[in-house]
Amino acid sequence: MITAGMPRKPGQTRDFLFDTNAPIVARVACMVAKRAPKALVGIITNPVNAVVAVAAEAMKKAGCYDPKRLFGVTTLDVVRAEKFIGEHMNIHPYDVRIPVVGGHAGTTIVPIFSQCQPPFEGDEKCIASIVKRIQTGGDEVVKAKAGKGSATLSMAYAAARFTNALMRGLKGKACAPECAYVQSDATDAPFFSTPLSFGKDGIKKNHGLPEMNESEKKQVKVAVDALKKSAAKGVEYMKK
């Protein structure tokens, strides 16, 4: 799990961190390629949408890139979705399951409310306001911490949840699918987060895009356009 790199400050976007964090992720990915080429690698460092492509290119150069073993960690978006939906429906977040697809920044974060379990109770206006809160959850924490970093405890929880799912896969144990930002042909974007099942070699099955309503399809299209640019930025950086 790679967390090395700078967190953002109030008013900064995650993308603002690219120039500082891309070289750090590239260097750590090279070290992983050298010392643990078969590792399952989770990238937590921001901007996840672009630095996962940096790590992929670094590993390709080192001759050990395996798309089944590289993950951008987007679990915190799922955790936020479950928490805010749980609050709204007055149920425990553990009892909420919802796929959150796309990437990990602003409108690239697409919670698929039509697939929420139990079915979401609320109108379009209510969905829009919870979607906004999920998409800006990181900004909310960065603002509250006032220059002293970004989400740490909730990220620790999310990282533990995602790592446990990977480790259950390594042991051949069943686990509910978890979303992560991986190389994908689910859309035109080279990397895209969808629900995944894990096994001994990393991704065992990419469940692809869930069924979506028209509004969700539109949100995915917006995400895909942005994610193509983010991935291209990471690839371009590694050409230099």
Ligand SMILES: NC(=O)c1ccc[n+]([C@@H]2O[C@H](COP(=O)([O-])OP(=O)(O)OC[C@H]3O[C@@H](n4cnc5c(N)ncnc54)[C@H](O)[C@@H]3O)[C@@H](O)[C@H]2O)c1
């Ligand atoms: N994916 C997510 O959902 C998510 C959630 C929270 C934080 N983040 C990101 O995780 C990253 C770390 O956040 P944090 O709050 O732990 O920050 P932090 O400042 O508390 O910790 C960053 C760590 O990186 C290390 N570091 C800095 N430069 C390095 C380098 N050149 N080589 C090796 N290590 C280096 C520092 O020594 C420090 O220990 C940030 O980029 C942040 O945006 C992502």
Ligand SMILES: O=C(O)C[C@H](O)C(=O)O
């Ligand atoms: O928002 C950030 O900068 C950190 C992280 O990506 C988050 O979503 O909390």
